Amino acid sequence: MKKLDLPPALDGKNLEGYGTAVDQPLIVRCDHLVQFYESDEFLADCVSAFIEEGLEAGEGAILIGTARHRADVESRLLHQGINLPALKASHEYFSLDAAETLSQFMANGLPDEKLFHRQIGGLVAKAGNGGRRSVRAFGEMVALLWDDGNADAAFQLEELWNELSRTHAFSLLCAYPMSAFNKASDGEALGRICHEHSEVLPTENYMTSGRNEDERFRTIALLEQKAKSLETEIEKNKHIGDRGRLLAAIVESSEDAIISKDLNGIITSWNNGAERIFGYKPEEIVGHSVLKLIPPDRQHEEPGILARLRNGLRTDHYETVRRHKDGNDIHVSLTVSPVRDDTGKIVGASKIARDITERKRIELQQQVLYELTSTVNRAVALPEIYESAIDAICRCQSAQRAAILLYDAEGTMRFRAWRDLSDEYRRAVEGQSPWKREDSAPQPVCISDVSHAELSVQLKEIVAREGIRAMAFLPITYEGRLLGKCMFYYDKPHPFTPEELRPAQMIVNQVAFGIERRRSGENLERMVNERTASLREAIAQMEEFSYSVSHDLRAPVRAMQCYAEVLMEDYGAKLDDHAKKYLERIIHGGLRMDRLIQDILTYSRLSRREIQLRPISLDKLTREIVGQYLDLGSSMQAEISVEGKLLNVIGHEASLSQAISNLINNAIKFVPPGATPKVRIWSEQRNGEVRILIEDNGIGIKPEYQHRLFSVFERVHPEKNYEGTGIGLAIVRKAAERMGGKVGLESDGVSGSRFWIQLPAAETE
């Protein structure tokens, strides 16, 4: 087969070899050309030139084409002055309809080899006058098959033509419209078609200008440029396409509804999520207004959203309510964003709607539980807790009615609170329970549909009359004890899930807690009252005891002491010094005993006496006490100084007086033998309180003993050196505590002590 490297211009002049080599062997003389074309005009020109040249050279010619193409070609041939009817008559020229001819050898969608040979082979032989002249043929049958999408048949037919060329001498011109190869994937088929032919003639775009080599190269360069740019464009489009497909896949797989709408609120796209959330199929909603999704009372929202949109503003996570196809409202969170075209103009909106119904439900449950817990914690009366619990149950469980029943004293479950239950119903079911009181772990009982439940006929009838279709019984238990039950009801059959009962369970637990707390509160109150009464009695007894002590215990001591004094007075002259000394000891012992009893009485009186606190002039009080000391205690030789004006305090005068006296006593008492007691008294501000400090030059108290100092009967120094009852400082501490103050001590255990009492401050004028 002859191959051409360059597309020749098909003007008929430079088609070397066409019909000129009759004397050459047939097998070599056979050409198989393919002409691509854009316009029918061009095709008709090419084909008529091809045929004309052959006819003029005395060759046979066959035209197998569509009616239109044949007419176009023949009109051109006639125009050239070719006597087509004569040539037809002499069997030099054949004109056949392509489809009709094709049908003569096609079998089962493919060309039949034998039929082809018989039909077409016969035709070529006739036109070639039995091989005595060359033949030119134009065939459009492959193009028809190609156009039908039957590429396999087209290729087989090309093959059959090629095979035919081995036994018959002819030149075949095939023609394909370029429009048949628009797709990129057609490139391979085009290549194969080209391969089937000995010559390939491009479309008129590249045929007309190719006169000289330079122009041809220019044409090729342009062609290459065009191909390149097309390739790039194609690649780009492919990317865009990929991205588009990816985005579409993302949108489709989203759980959220992703909807687009135009600026008038007309829905333009609708994903699977939207179908799932709103119930509409795309074909039911696309093209409709988005208002279809908005409940009547929310329709006003859309103009605002659209207005924001036109201003390029997003509406973010806007929580609202939308309507499902079935009429139920759905809580959604909306994000509406403007969509712009390539020029940045806002052309519509993307709208993402997330179904937050479940979240809203949980929020509601939390809110309800929170409110109930607060109610229970406020320790309100039980009926209020029951009412709150019933309200909570109805809201959390979306139940129409509910009731709370508790065991009464006789062990019968009685209605304590209810909603929307008739007297008749309550009378009929009161006292009934799915559990026994001693059941250790009573479980909830749910009846999804009363009509199918195993209930007594009588009960079923009552329940039906009440309009109840489904119900749940929850045991109210506390620490394993069954207290009662909570029931809630639905007017329609209701499939229960274990998760669904959880909020109700929590509510019921709160009720149980409230009941139990009330009970334990009552118990506690009773206990406190009993204890208080017994404490009061103990205090009364204690007072009685103290009273007795002050009278009865002191009487014999006083008698001893007095008799000793009488003895000394009346018989002293008759006694020797030893006897007198013993008598003195008896008197001294009696005095100590009396003082001890008085101190104990003072201490116990301080502990139980009810005192009223009021502002006290510490300065005046202290100076009075000191004055008494200096009057009485001249034998002590003490130096007591009050420094500055002492600050006023809040306290109880008698208690404070007692405490200060004791501290001064103490300060004077513990001096080394032979030393003169020196006591300094002053006051200081301490954190808004007043501290009175009493410093001595005594023997001090070692830090390790200081903590014991303020306890009853604690003595740090041996009594034989320093006389005392061991109660004085305990009285000081008790007095300070009763006045809301405190006491303390600073001492290194060598050079004196500094005791202090700290009390709330009063205004000092």
Add this chain to the structure above:
Amino acid sequence: MSASEPVILLAEDDDNDVFFMRRALQKAEINHSLRVARNGQDAVDYLEGAGEFADRVRHPLPAIMFLDLKMPFLDGFDVLRRMHSQSSLKNIPVVVLTSSSEDRDRRKATELGAKAYCIKPPATDMVREMMRLVYERGENVDVSAPGCLGKLSDD
């Protein structure tokens, strides 16, 4: 006041305290006749002239009464209450003589009309002062500690 010698009534159940009182009066050189009631009931009987005390010549109303608070049957407060409710008795000066230094006892005694409140044991000076006050001034007197004298404040 009867024509017979003046009488001091001591309501006291403790023999020792009776002894100390008698001794204090002696030492103070007060020569009144001392009549001793051994409990509250006896004291009231004496004052009201009941039973064996009906003879007012032999048992005249006292010029002053020293009254212990803690006694069997009727206590000192009961005696004060009974005296306060009878016009013939409520002007007899009463000195409470007790071992109680409790504020509440002091307050209560004063409220019930006691003229003075003295802590045992009775000292010679105290007794003398009491007698003097009764005869000369008739004021309320508070004697907080043995031997110590002081006026009761009005509150």
